[in-house]
Amino acid sequence: MGNVLEVRSLSKSFGGIRAVRDVSFDLKRGEFLALIGPNGAGKTTCFNMLNGYLRPDTGSVKLLGRELVGIPPRKVWRMGVGRTFQITETFRSMTVLENVQMALISHNRRIFDLFSKATALYRDEALKLLELIGMAAQADRPCAELAYGDLKQLELAIALAHDPDLLLMDEPTAGMAPNERIALMQLTADIVARGHVSVIFTEHDMDVVFAHSHRILVLNRGELIAEGTGDEIRANALVQEVYLGGGSLFHEKETAHA
Amino acid sequence: MGFYLAQLLTGLANASSLFLIACGLSIIFGVTRIVNFAHGSFYMLGAYLSYTLVTHLSALGALGFWGGVLVSALLVGVIGLLVEVLILRRIYRAPELFQLVATFGILLIIEDAALAIWGAQDLLGPRAPGLSKAVRILGEPIPQYDLALIVIGPVVLGLIWLIFHRTRWGVLVRAATQDREMVGALGVNQALLFSSAFFLGSVMAGLGGALQIPREAVNLNMDLSVIGDAFVVVVIGGMGSVTGAFIAAVLISVLNAFAVLVFPQISLVLPFIVMALVLVVRPYGLLGKPGSEKGAPADPEAPLRPLNPAGRLAMGAVVVILALVPLVSADFTMILLVDVLIAVLFAASLHFIMGTGGMISFGHAAYFGVGAYAAALVVKWLGLSMVPAMIVAPVASGLAALVFGWFCVRLSGVYLGMLTLAAAQIVWGVTFQWQDVTGGDDGIIGVWPAKWASSETAYFYLALVLCAGGVWLLRRAAHAPFGYMLRGIRDSEIRAEAIGVDTRFHQWMAFTFAGTLAGLAGVVSAFAKGSVFPDVLNISSSIDALIMVLLGGIHTLLGPLLGASVFVLIESWVTRLEYWRFIFGLIILGVVLIAPDGLAGALSRLLAFLKARIRPGTDTKKEALHGQRS
Amino acid sequence: MLEVRELNSQYGGAKILHGVTMTLGANEVVALLGRNGAGKSTTMKSIMGMVRQKSGSVLYEGAEMLGRPSHVICRAGVGYVPEERRIFKELTVEENLSVGKREKRADAPEWTLDHLYTLFPNLKERRRNLGKHLSGGEQQMLTIARTLMGNPKVVLLDEPSEGIAPVIVEQMAHVIAELKREGLSVLISEQNLHFARLVSDRAYIIEKGQMRYEGTFAELDAQPEVSAKYLAV
Ligand SMILES: Nc1ncnc2c1ncn2[C@@H]1O[C@H](COP(=O)(O)OP(=O)(O)OP(=O)(O)O)[C@@H](O)[C@H]1O
Ligand SMILES: Nc1ncnc2c1ncn2[C@@H]1O[C@H](COP(=O)(O)OP(=O)(O)OP(=O)(O)O)[C@@H](O)[C@H]1O
Ligand SMILES: [Mg+2]
Ligand SMILES: [Mg+2]
Secondary structure (H helix, E strand, O other): OOEEEEEEEEEEEEOOEEEEEEEEEEEEOOOEEEEEOOOOOOHHHHHHHHOOOOOOOEEEEEEOOEEOOOOOHHHHHHOOEEEEOOOOOOOOOOEHHHHHHHHHHHHOOOOOOOOOOHHHOOHHHHHHHHHHOOOHHHOOOEHHHOOHHHHHHHHHHHHHOOOOOEEEEEOOOOOOOHHHHHHHHHHHHHHHHOOOOEEEEEOOOHHHHHHHOOEEEEEEOOEEEEEEOHHHHHHOHHHHHHHHOOOOOOHHHHHHHO | OHHHHHHHHHHHHHHHHHHHHHHHHHHHHHHHOOOOOOHHHHHHHHHHHHHHHHHHOHHHOHHHHHHHHHHHHHHHHHHHHHHHHHOHHHHOOOOOOHHHHHHHHHHHHHHHHHHHHHOOOOEOOOOOOOOOOEEEEOOEEEEHHHHHHHHHHHHHHHHHHHHHHHOHHHHHHHHHHHOHHHHHHOOOOHHHHHHHHHHHHHHHHHHHHHOOOOOOOEOOOHHHHHHHHHHHHHHHHOOOOHHHHHHHHHHHHHHHHHHHHHOHHHHHOHHHHHHHHHHHHOOOOOOOOOOOOOOOOOOOOOOOOOOOHHHHHHHHHHHHHHHHHHHHOOHHHHHHHHHHHHHHHHHHHHHHHHHHOOOOOOOOHHHHHHHHHHHHHHHHHOOOOHHHHHHHHHHHHHHHHHHHHHHHOOOOHHHHHHHHHHHHHHHHHHHHHOHHHHOHHHOEEOOOOOHHHOOHHHHHHHHHHHHHHHHHHHHHHHHOHHHHHHHHHHHOHHHHHHOOOOHHHHHHHHHHHHHHHHHHHHHHHHHHHOEEOHHHHOHHHHHHHHHHHHHHOOOOOHHHHHHHHHHHHHHHHHOOOOOHHHHHHHHHHHHHHHOOOHHHHHHHHHHHHHHHHHOEOEOHHHHHHHOOOO | OEEEEEEEEEEOOEEEEEEEEEEEOOOOEEEEEOOOOOOHHHHHHHHOOOOOEEEEEEEEOOEEOOOOOHHHHHHHOEEEEOOOOOOOOOOEHHHHHHHHOOOOOOOOOOOOHHHHHHHOHHHHHOOOOEHHHOOHHHHHHHHHHHHHOOOOOEEEEEOOOOOOOHHHHHHHHHHHHHHHHOOOEEEEEEOOHHHHHHHOOEEEEEEOOEEEEEEEHHHHHHOHHHHHHHHOO
């Protein structure tokens, strides 16, 4: 049972704020791991350290045995780590399809091509990815016009373009309609189920978290305070206090997915 | 010892007046994100107005002097306010930097207006009553007025700092620089906020000029001579940082005061060298913050579409018509058209980095000039003929772009622009001073085309092939993965990095590519004129290219082609007239107000309108806004 | 309080709203539901005068607001919380709040820093931090607090629960309840039905820029096909 990712004693401070403290965990191949915690707990900061946007103060991150700390994000991507952003980052002056095509062009190392028509390259592959996430109908819309939820979906298509081993999704469904959330995460779960990709995601929608994740890590003020399955986490008094609250916002759906 | 102290004090006095103008520029940029080229003109107006006022009020003594100075500063503020309300306010929504074109028009207008009102001769202003003597410090005479200036600078700095950090207005202004629309939604009248900032900035420029009259003869070159230094100071200090501007003003002025002792000519390029050094170490200037370099947020560009059949036909037709011109027209038309072709290629190459790449360049003439000079030098010193020279030249400018680009792409926004300008100024300075090789001011003459290309007609065809070919290559690259990824980096550097792109390297290559093609334009120009002079490299030649791109419309590939053609044609016509700057400035302002989306945008709106008239039923607006053909 | 009639809005050539009509009564909390891209945000932006091309009518306390600049609408008493968390990144939390500050209004409650800090304790801890250093959720809290500093009578909340931890969302529900208790009217755009149901009196459903449904949540629950069709739940 190989670990895709091994994270050891990861820490990061910003000035006086210790955003992440001594976080360690492993991720198995084909595992669907949720990272939850209050706002400002350090989830995004963790993600940024996993794929090179931030250099941790201490600690190590190993992807299939190779150290990732100190490697720039673009190389981490080439090593097989895809990511979606909490605050979406897309090429606003391009169409939806072109956004996916760019990822494919880069994956195939053709960005210095001076003569081919970019819009004609990898069109079918890109369309297939859009179909997969259900956005084929919007393929030719300019990205700048998309509603927020659609941008989130597009990010997933882009992140899947290079067939990653590990996918990091920062609040992938925020801003989406309820059943589109479920659909998107179902889709992700299906991809995970094929056994090749491992996913770590953060989310504040507990329906989504409890429905699909294999395992949940809870971060509070930068520290891991709990780890376990959905039921264990739900029953954890500390997690209830700092994060879940009274449960009025999700328990109605609990039975549906439990 | 005394001598050095005197030198230091002179430097500090210069720093004060430089600070006043730079701080106004910094405030205006900080709030409105306008790169105000007319700021030097406001400074010059301040000097002229105060010359007139102070001379008339001389009977009142000290009161007359200081009153005159203050009133002129306020008058300049009012003029600035008018400019903001009447012109700039209408184009805040235009693409980034477009407002720069308008301020350039205003610069031209003010220059000729000053010429008409005050004449071309230098005007020597009166001295400040009570401060007209010199005091001896360590045996050296120091003008009392200089000492007064040394005090005024920090006092103004203190006042401005208090305004920005201790008043609500200051907080609102800082908020508005980040998100104007949101400030409006929180109940703040942003129009008022902008106008007040513009007023304040203009007052500072006017004050700087007004205070200068006892020290310097008032003349028509004051605007351009100060604007370069003012920009340098703002950039070294960090855009939008008033304290930074003060430190930078002191740094530059004091260094300059001593450097001229060793190497008198250095003052031409010293500020630019200092700026380049500072920016390499601190990419946002001494006290600037990341993000301080960005222009105002603009509406996103529409996706690039391949030219539709009609458009392709039109492009083809233009080339064919051009090819037929020699059959029907006289030599001077062809000479003019060669100028147009050169400008088109030059502007298109600038557009590649600026429009497609989002990297502002205020110094693109460097690569045009290096191309021209490389050709001239190999002809003159190695005796090469035209064809090899035409191969060497673009390679040389490509290399120059490779070297300078390495530094430039590390920066972004206006900082990047200013570093390109510094690069261009340094190249210009070297060319200008290195008499033995480049001929200095006298340039290099005798750069004639090969025999087969020496007739006007033959050279015209050669230029047509090279320039059209260059433009084709640029378009091709823009539609290819290389250009697309460049746009991607412009849109979101984070996303580009996240899909495996080395963004700096990519931008560096684009910079080099564009520099190479600018060099091609340069060599075509060198052989067309038969000579090269340092002014192909100077600021105004860079600015011309910038105006062409912006005027044409930065959001389309067609923009620079239109902008360059129109610019050259109008300029060649208008420069024959008296007060041509005034007229040219008015034309520019007219275009800016009528077509805030650039000439290309106006053209596509016009076409859509005509189409709707001919074939009712097509949706005019939709075509205009979505059919941005490239 | 707020009455929107036959509102049409478009961005460039794309028509987004087609004759939207709705009302928001005094001291009422109304949910505006709809899936992605339905036009919820566009409706709010149009009310706030932040969409350039629009027609129809927006009456606030009987006065026409359509076509007036957003600062006038805000000063009249309409507060707007955008969904994209448009905080001022280079300003500290406290400065962000001070930008939103407006004079006290006779007919609306006054919000003080202390009061807001008790509602959003995270912000108090971070009050000297720059906006850009806040986490996503903290930024969301800051936007709401900033708008409240303007002492509005009507608040337009665009997806306030997005990206917020469940405990805080519950807290937010209390905040909205408190707003209502203080006499404010709130229009809230939501995709989170649990949350919308928890806080609001009535709901509108918008789909492709048109109003498709209006009624109470009880009525909505009685017609599951409506939510299924327009809300994708
Ligand atoms: N560049 C930075 N400088 C200073 N503080 C920072 C910086 N980035 C993040 N922080 C702080 O670190 C903490 C963790 O932030 P992070 O973005 O990781 O939170 P998060 O768990 O993703 O929260 P959310 O769920 O709200 O997105 C926050 O308190 C934030 O204010
Ligand atoms: N600036 C814009 N230019 C062009 N089209 C836009 C713009 N903003 C939004 N749209 C389009 O208008 C439609 C409605 O968008 P709006 O943001 O109002 O939806 P929404 O209901 O708020 O969705 P979400 O829940 O995803 O925020 C969408 O199709 C979107 O693509
Ligand atoms: Mg986060
Ligand atoms: Mg919305």
